[in-house]
Amino acid sequence: MTDLKQTSLIRTMRPIHLMTALAMYLVGAGLARYLGARMDLSALGLGLSWLLCLLLGAFLLGDYFKISFETPVLPAKYTVPPSEDQKESPQSNLRLFGALALFSSAGVLTILMELRGGITPAVGVVLLACFSFTTLVVAPGLKLKYSGIDEFVITICLVIFPPALSFYMLYGEFHHFLSLGISPFFPLHLALILTLRLRSYPEDCRADRKTLMVRLGWVRGIFLHNLLVLSAFLLFGAAMLFGLPQRIVGPVFLTLLPAGVLIRIYSGLEHGTPVRWPLIIFLALVVFFLPLYLIAFTAWVF
Secondary structure: OHHHHHHHHHHHHOHHHHHHHHHHHHHHHHHHHHOOOOOOHHHHHHHHHHHHHHHHHHHHHHHHOOOOOOOOOOOHHHOOOOOHHHHOOHHHHHHHHHHHHHHHHHHHHHHHHHHOOOOOHHHHHHHHHHHHHHHHHHOOOOOOOOOOOHHHHHHHHHHHHHHHHHHHHHHOOOOHHHHHHHOOHHHHHHHHHHHHHHHOHHHHHHOOOOOHHHHHOHHHHHHHHHHHHHHHHHHHHHHHHOOOOHHHHHHHHHHHHHHHHHHHHHHHHOOOOOOOHHHHHHHHHHHHHHHHHHHHHHHHHO
């Protein structure tokens, strides 16, 4: 029972997606630091706390309405559909109260940021857009989930808004380094989501969940995944051509080897190669998080 509760807690927190938002937030702050912005740690802490409260609140609210913000990265054997009694259980009500408490905390943090003078027009736009897009995914009645575009909205929430928030809080205005530094992670994260969708593909088909992978079909979905991974590295190369320093972008090309292995494995699935999910999930996480770590590290160190 204890193991089941721990698993449920991990599924609710979705550590992979929280880690994505945190790492992207650090990338934005690192790029601002590289450009000479003063490191205001209190502003960074407030922004990060606001972001985590928003995401955790959205996770809990989505679980309460049975509209999951995003698939937890856990083995499928832990996925147990809720019964009718569980839907109205005290634990379910606890999710609702937890979500409301976290959203209230985000509101208080917004007031604190305003009192510090940290909400510039650019920061205000990012805060509003991040809140709007995040709640759109889990809002009941909008039917955004399984619409075929929720994967794109989730990627925007986790990959675009966090670095934009930290960058604008420190640097104060737009710089092309921001778009050059974070744009390759959009296709990489979308490819990671497609991997998660492929793992749940049989279950999604049986439940008639119209995910992007189901709408495309697994063969075309795999082709899109490989295309997204390759396009990400092309964007990294283009970023260097357009001025992003090589010492920041260059190390990410170390990820080409695991990316090539993952593409080869996926290409073999069409010819009946056995599916090794632990290896595929591991490589998918490496292909996304290793470039993310390398850019965050080089932006903060150099």
